[in-house]
Amino acid sequence: MKIGSKSWDSLIIEGANEFGIHLDHEKVKSFSLYAHELIRWNSKINLTSITDPFEIAVKHFIDSIIPSLYIPPDASIIDIGSGGGFPGLPLSILLPSISSTLIDTSRKKVSFLKHIARMLKIRNISIYQTRAEDISKKEQFAGSFDVIISRALFPLKKLMSIALPLVSKNGEIIAMKGKEANEDNELQSVHEQLSSWKNENLERNYTFSIKRYRLREIDAERSIFLFKF
Numbered sequence: 001m002k003i004g005s006k007s008w009d010s011l012i013i014e015g016a017n018e019f020g021i022h023l024d025h026e027k028v029k030s031f032s033l034y035a036h037e038l039i040r041w042n043s044k045i046n047l048t049s050i051t052d053p054f055e056i057a058v059k060h061f062i063d064s065i066i067p068s069l070y071i072p073p074d075a076s077i078i079d080i081g082s083g084g085g086f087p088g089l090p091l092s093i094l095l096p097s098i099s100s101t102l103i104d105t106s107r108k109k110v111s112f113l114k115h116i117a118r119m120l121k122i123r124n125i126s127i128y129q130t131r132a133e134d135i136s137k138k139e140q141f142a143g144s145f146d147v148i149i150s151r152a153l154f155p156l157k158k159l160m161s162i163a164l165p166l167v168s169k170n171g172e173i174i175a176m177k178g179k180e181a182n183e184d185n186e187l188q189s190v191h192e193q194l195s196s197w198k199n200e201n202l203e204r205n206y207t208f209s210i211k212r213y214r215l216r217e218i219d220a221e222r223s224i225f226l227f228k229f
Helices: 008-017 025-042 053-070 088-094 107-119 156-163 183-200
Strands: 076-080 099-104 125-129 145-151 167-177 207-215 220-228
Touching: 008 025, 008 053, 025 053, 025 088, 025 107, 053 088, 053 145, 053 167, 053 207, 053 220, 076 088, 076 156, 088 099, 088 107, 099 107, 107 125, 145 156, 156 167, 156 183, 183 220
Parallel strands: 076 099, 076 145, 099 125, 145 167
Antiparallel strands: 167 220, 207 220
16 A cells, blocks of 8 residues: 555554554564455444544554553453454554453454454454453453553543453553543542542552653544553
8 A cells, every 4th residue: 555655564664663663574464454454344344434544554553552562471451342453453463472352342343353363363362242341240351351451432430440350460451542631530530439449459559650642643642541550
């Protein structure tokens, strides 16, 4: 794919390099195949409103791999509400040592995710059609994920309600957000929620930080809300 005078591959490589993330030829090839399939399937089912190759590269792929800077090697992660696979599938491509679980309520989207995982031969990945609220109540998943991640799907307080039963000891919750107008109010509510949770789980302290970054290609600000336990 060509985007102006620059190839799509170059855009992905240079965008990742800005954050100190190196993409080798095989990973770039996987992202390119993924993008082609996303566009092809999207003509039949609604996977994403973002269909321009330039925006797919920046808003979906580059944005999705930035949390890799905060994910430990060999981590078990769950992407809550994966949709067209973001950020879980790009992270699985970039970090083949992690074990990934992707969930979404849409049968058609889950079919697409399984198709991509098979096509790209992604190992250590599980994909389920289920509600996030349901999986957080299942005993088999209690405390079993090192990283719970979600991209702008839920209000932060609701995400915490879903994620807290799933996070392992010394695990982390990553909420990917845009530029938040009501950030202070949302965070105050979440810290109160976490204080109550801590009282019920006396051994579980947490730290919180915000990692801000800018997607230069589209001049957009983003934030990662990072909770470590």
